[in-house]
Amino acid sequence: MPIRVDHAERRSALADAVWRIVRRDGVPAASVRGVAREAGLSMGSVRHFFATQDDLLDFAMREVIDRAGKRIEAGAAARSAIAAAGRGVDAAMALLEQSLPLDEERLTEARVWAAFTAQMLSHPGMAAIRREADEGLRTICHDSLAGLAELGDVHASRDLALETERLWALLDGLTFHLLLDPVRTSADVVRTALRIHLGDLQGPAPG
Numbered sequence: 001m002p003i004r005v006d007h008a009e010r011r012s013a014l015a016d017a018v019w020r021i022v023r024r025d026g027v028p029a030a031s032v033r034g035v036a037r038e039a040g041l042s043m044g045s046v047r048h049f050f051a052t053q054d055d056l057l058d059f060a061m062r063e064v065i066d067r068a069g070k071r072i073e074a075g076a077a078a079r080s081a082i083a084a085a086g087r088g089v090d091a092a093m094a095l096l097e098q099s100l101p102l103d104e105e106r107l108t109e110a111r112v113w114a115a116f117t118a119q120m121l122s123h124p125g126m127a128a129i130r131r132e133a134d135e136g137l138r139t140i141c142h143d144s145l146a147g148l149a150e151l152g153d154v155h156a157s158r159d160l161a162l163e164t165e166r167l168w169a170l171l172d173g174l175t176f177h178l179l180l181d182p183v184r185t186s187a188d189v190v191r192t193a194l195r196i197h198l199g200d201l202q203g204p205a206p207g
Contacts, residue, residue, distance in 0.1 A: 011049055011059065014039055018060035019112045027119045030057060058125045061116045064109045065133050072098050072140070088151035089198050092144040096194060099137055099171055101178050102187045110175055141167040148201065157205040170197055 017039040021030045031053050036046045050056040075094060083091035101110035113133075120127040142164045148154045154163070174193065177185035 007049070010045075012063065014041075014046060014049060014056070015060040015063040018056060019108065022060075022112050022115045023108070027057065027115055030060070032056060054123070054125055057116070057119075057123070058129060061113070061126055061129050064113050064116075065129070065136065067109065068098060068106075069136075083147055083151065086151060088148045088153040089195065092148055092198055093191070093195060095140060095144050096167075096171065097191070099140060100175060100190060100194075102190065107178070110179055114176075114179060137171065138164060138168050141171070145201070148198065153198075154201045155204050158201055159205065163201065167197070170194070 014035060017035045018030045021034055021038055025034075032046050032050065033043055035056060036043045039046070046056070050059060072095065075098070079091045079094045082094060098106075101107040116126055117130060120130055142160065145154060145160055145163050145167065149160065154160070170193075174185070174190045178187075178190060
């Protein structure tokens with residue numbers, strides 16, 4: 001009987017192989033040949049799914065976004081219940097934490113994402129994916145703040161558009177601190193900083 005191949009599973013396994021190479025050897029090393037070797041497959045098997053290195057890298061980068069999206073979707077019901085109980089900051093924290101590298105899985109994704117980001121200037125496909133991801137994170141920030149505002153946890157003087165940009169910048173900064181100096185910037189420090197920021201929104205805007 002012919003062997004049945006789960007295409008989604010195979011593509012995910014190839015993305016994992018790309019991630020391992022990128023973390024260990026850098027993005028340029030993630031060629032079709034290198035990924036085939038890493039995954040224990042023939043080059044023909046890899047090319048069945050991805051004809052070029054660019055195709056392979058674009059998919060592996062999108063896989064970071066997709067896996068984060070699935071985690072966020074999986075926690076939607078729990079966050080809704082928290083918000084319904086009037087715990088707006090807790091609900092916002094539960095959502096925003098999914099974009100931060102606070103466990104090994106998310107740390108791996110963040111390291112891979114940072115490596116991909118460094119290649120954007122010479123790889124238009126990656127730049128487009130990064131812009132898409134940025135819009136997704138901005139939406140998460142906006143939705144979190146809108147949820148807080150509905151519960152009265154954002155002062156009326158606050159500009160939600162501006163606060164969205166501030167929150168987005170904070171998440172980016174905390175992510176890179178976690179990547180570059182995880183001893184000094186621990187997960188607890190990051191959670192505390194984020195919670196303080198959200199709590200401060202209950203007060204009037206400066207100036």
